[in-house]
Amino acid sequence: MQELADSLTAYTGFSPLWSPNVRIKNMRVNGNNVTLRTNATLHDVRWTPDKIKDVKRKVSVWTLGHPKGKVTIFSAGTDIETLVTNCAKGVYASGKQKDLTERNIALWPSHGLYHNAARDEWIWQRATLWTTVEDLYSQEYVRLIRRMLENAGATVLMPRAGLENSDLGVSGMPQWTEGARYWLISQGADSTIWNLYDGDEYKDDMKSRTMWVNALDVPVDLCLALHTDGLDSGNDSTIVGTLAIYTAKDDDGRTTLRDGRDRERVNRNLADWIQTQVTTDLQTVAPEWTRRQLKEANYCETRVPVVPTIILELLSHKNMADMKYGLDPAFRFVAARAVYKGILRYLNGHAAVVQPLPVQELAIHRNGLLQWKPTPDSIEPSAQPTYYMVYTQANNGEWNVQQVEKATQVQLAIPQGVQFNCYVVAGNEGGLSLPSPMVSAYLQDPTNDPMANDQMVLVVDGFNEVYGPEWFADSTFAGIVPGTYACEDGFSCAYIGQQWNYTRASEWKDDDNCGWGACYRNHAGQLTVGNTHDYAVQHGWVLRKMRIPYVSCTAGMTASYRRDSTPEWDFALIDYICGRNRQPLSDQTMKMLAAYAGQAGKILLSTDHFSAIDRVWAKKHLHTAYHAAQATHSGRVNGTRHRLYQLALEPNEEHLFTCTPEGLKPTDETARRVASYEDMRCAAAVGTDHTLVFGFPLEACTDFDRIYRHAIEWLLNNE
Numbered sequence: 001m002q003e004l005a006d007s008l009t010a011y012t013g014f015s016p017l018w019s020p021n022v023r024i025k026n027m028r029v030n031g032n033n034v035t036l037r038t039n040a041t042l043h044d045v046r047w048t049p050d051k052i053k054d055v056k057r058k059v060s061v062w063t064l065g066h067p068k069g070k071v072t073i074f075s076a077g078t079d080i081e082t083l084v085t086n087c088a089k090g091v092y093a094s095g096k097q098k099d100l101t102e103r104n105i106a107l108w109p110s111h112g113l114y115h116n117a118a119r120d121e122w123i124w125q126r127a128t129l130w131t132t133v134e135d136l137y138s139q140e141y142v143r144l145i146r147r148m149l150e151n152a153g154a155t156v157l158m159p160r161a162g163l164e165n166s167d168l169g170v171s172g173m174p175q176w177t178e179g180a181r182y183w184l185i186s187q188g189a190d191s192t193i194w195n196l197y198d199g200d201e202y203k204d205d206m207k208s209r210t211m212w213v214n215a216l217d218v219p220v221d222l223c224l225a226l227h228t229d230g231l232d233s234g235n236d237s238t239i240v241g242t243l244a245i246y247t248a249k250d251d252d253g254r255t256t257l258r259d260g261r262d263r264e265r266v267n268r269n270l271a272d273w274i275q276t277q278v279t280t281d282l283q284t285v286a287p288e289w290t291r292r293q294l295k296e297a298n299y300c301e302t303r304v305p306v307v308p309t310i311i312l313e314l315l316s317h318k319n320m321a322d323m324k325y326g327l328d329p330a331f332r333f334v335a336a337r338a339v340y341k342g343i344l345r346y347l348n349g350h351a352a353v354v355q356p357l358p359v360q361e362l363a364i365h366r367n368g369l370l371q372w373k374p375t376p377d378s379i380e381p382s383a384q385p386t387y388y389m390v391y392t393q394a395n396n397g398e399w400n401v402q403q404v405e406k407a408t409q410v411q412l413a414i415p416q417g418v419q420f421n422c423y424v425v426a427g428n429e430g431g432l433s434l435p436s437p438m439v440s441a442y443l444q445d446p447t448n449d450p451m452a453n454d455q456m457v458l459v460v461d462g463f464n465e466v467y468g469p470e471w472f473a474d475s476t477f478a479g480i481v482p483g484t485y486a487c488e489d490g491f492s493c494a495y496i497g498q499q500w501n502y503t504r505a506s507e508w509k510d511d512d513n514c515g516w517g518a519c520y521r522n523h524a525g526q527l528t529v530g531n532t533h534d535y536a537v538q539h540g541w542v543l544r545k546m547r548i549p550y551v552s553c554t555a556g557m558t559a560s561y562r563r564d565s566t567p568e569w570d571f572a573l574i575d576y577i578c579g580r581n582r583q584p585l586s587d588q589t590m591k592m593l594a595a596y597a598g599q600a601g602k603i604l605l606s607t608d609h610f611s612a613i614d615r616v617w618a619k620k621h622l623h624t625a626y627h628a629a630q631a632t633h634s635g636r637v638n639g640t641r642h643r644l645y646q647l648a649l650e651p652n653e654e655h656l657f658t659c660t661p662e663g664l665k666p667t668d669e670t671a672r673r674v675a676s677y678e679d680m681r682c683a684a685a686v687g688t689d690h691t692l693v694f695g696f697p698l699e700a701c702t703d704f705d706r707i708y709r710h711a712i713e714w715l716l717n718n719e
């Protein structure tokens with residue numbers, strides 16, 4: 001029997017880290033009939049019809065010595081035949097709906113600050129590890145999932161404060177840091193929803209979400225609680241992965257939902273759809289990603305709601321291998337999109353159409369032509385854009401929108417004398433994508449100022465990367481390289497403070513003394529600004545104030561200006577924005593800038609990864625070389641005319657920061673130092689008559705407008 005149990009344990013493929021072994025409680029062999037009764041481990045397997053056949057054949061061989069026996073297996077009293085979900089059978093929801101219009105979806109990020117009566121203190125519900133805490137980290141996924149569901153037409157209902165709300169809560173921290181209980185109180189919810197455990201606000205918080213969902217007066221299609229688990233593999237390379245949890249019976253042992261459908265059948269199917277989509281999609285960016293159990297378990301969050309409900313434990317926040325991915329905003333985007341896709345497929349079946357990926361590349365031309373390129377989705381054939389929404393804004397006023405069918409360009413009338421900003425949203429029958437980066441233009445009225453457009457600038461927003469922090473591991477210590485931080489997508493609430501415990505052997509004692517991976521909490525409740533994708537607008541704002549006309553594009557669209565009616569590269573200056581990009585300039589960009597430099601064009605370039613740019617190319621065309629890493633700790637930069645600038649070097653709510661400012665040096669006598677880091681006394685900027693290169697992103701200067709104006713003046717006038 002033990003041998004059979006071991007074989008079945010191996011058959012599940014589950015790690016002992018997160019799943020108990022199969023135990024056989026009872027086995028009967030009667031002629032050709034075998035009946036097995038086991039503990040619940042086999043319940044957690046995602047059974048497909050083929051897998052059921054296969055395991056029965058194997059059990060027959062293991063017990064009878066041949067594959068033809070009639071085998072029945074009960075896992076925790078349930079015949080495993082009944083555990084094959086519609087998702088696993090390939091049976092799809094019927095209907096013709098492609099998007100999520102008129103769907104109501106309840107969604108919440110886990111945990112949040114709560115008042116602990118015994119300590120008389122507001123504390124987090126989970127440990128603070130790897131620069132974050134589950135209470136805030138889960139918000140990062142949920143805010144993306146929410147936008148995607150809403151872009152598909154769904155109404156999303158949430159019992160915790162959505163991140164755009166900056167109001168302070170009862171804890172004195174922003175409302176979005178607090179548990180659901182406090183948000184529900186602030187919204188006037190009845191005390192029968194949030195006052196259930198006689199002052200135990202931790203339990204109240206968890207249960208209030210489910211009581212709220214049951215009290216909603218709209219039909220809720222499904223409910224999802226997004227968590228991260230607290231398992232630790234003990235090493236830095238074993239992924240824990242994604243677990244889906246549902247509950248088969250309510251508090252009174254009822255096995256049906258409010259609408260009469262069977263809880264286990266419906267909830268398990270929902271859980272399967274979402275877990276399957278999440279693990280499949282995550283394996284495209286993290287091939288070793290693990291699918292954990294499809295688990296029936298008794299948790300309040302899944303037991304109480306009377307509508308289809310799951311807990312998704314997306315990854316383990318305690319496990320370094322999971323968080324190496326989990327602190328990367330690009331990974332979180334894939335995960336959030338997969339949750340949205342799983343929900344969509346569960347509800348709509350074959351009819352589901354997935355909304356397009358955001359447009360990444362666009363350009364606006366001086367004749368008013370706006371061009372863009374769709375972003376193909378290699379893992380989702382249905383996500384083809386069929387139309388676009390073009391948003392335009394003049395002079396910081398209202399956004400206007402127009403729909404463009406199929407074409408990837410539109411002729412706009414750029415009003416003269418004001419800043420004109422644009423972005424594009426891709427659409428199809430499934431809904432709308434998230435927005436593209438912004439481009440911007442400013443044209444002067446030639447009748448008033450006939451010379452003005454001769455000084456036109458091309459602003460190229462080449463800052464297109466987002467990424468997580470750097471990691472290291474040796475045999476004793478492992479974790480996030482000190483002083484390295486994620487480059488967030490837009491902004492993030494995940495970062496709460498630097499990791500301070502790097503000792504692998506240091507064990508978790510409690511959530512205030514949480515061992516290996518522990519981090520400070522001094523940034524908790526603050527947002528971190530990352531790549532905001534609006535740099536053409538930021539730069540253009542200053543150019544407009546200087547009355548310098550400009551147009552702009554993203555890095556992949558520079559070639560589009562060759563088709564202009566005006567001569568090739570007819571710009572007074574190209575302002576190339578690298579931001580915090582870590583990758584070298586593309587061949588296409590180097591070719592373009594080289595051609596432009598060859599016609600004595602002026603180039604402004606700022607980056608904190610000049611060291612990544614091809615050395616020979618940089619010497620030839622920019623007369624500048626990389627000189628030193630970590631070139632300032634004070635962030636103070638001395639410019640021309642005794643001007644002083646301050647750089648942001650750490651995560652903050654106000655603007656971009658750089659954690660890798662680089663020192664530069666001139667490579668020949670045509671080039672000279674234009675600015676230097678005050679503390680390290682090496683060059684922060686190097687210029688020639690035609691080029692000006694900064695070793696940090698100008699956007700990381702606390703007074704961007706001022707440093708950018710000085711840079712443009714210097715380059716255009718060569719003061």
Ligand SMILES: [Zn+2]
Binds near residue numbers: 111229
């Ligand atoms: Zn949790």
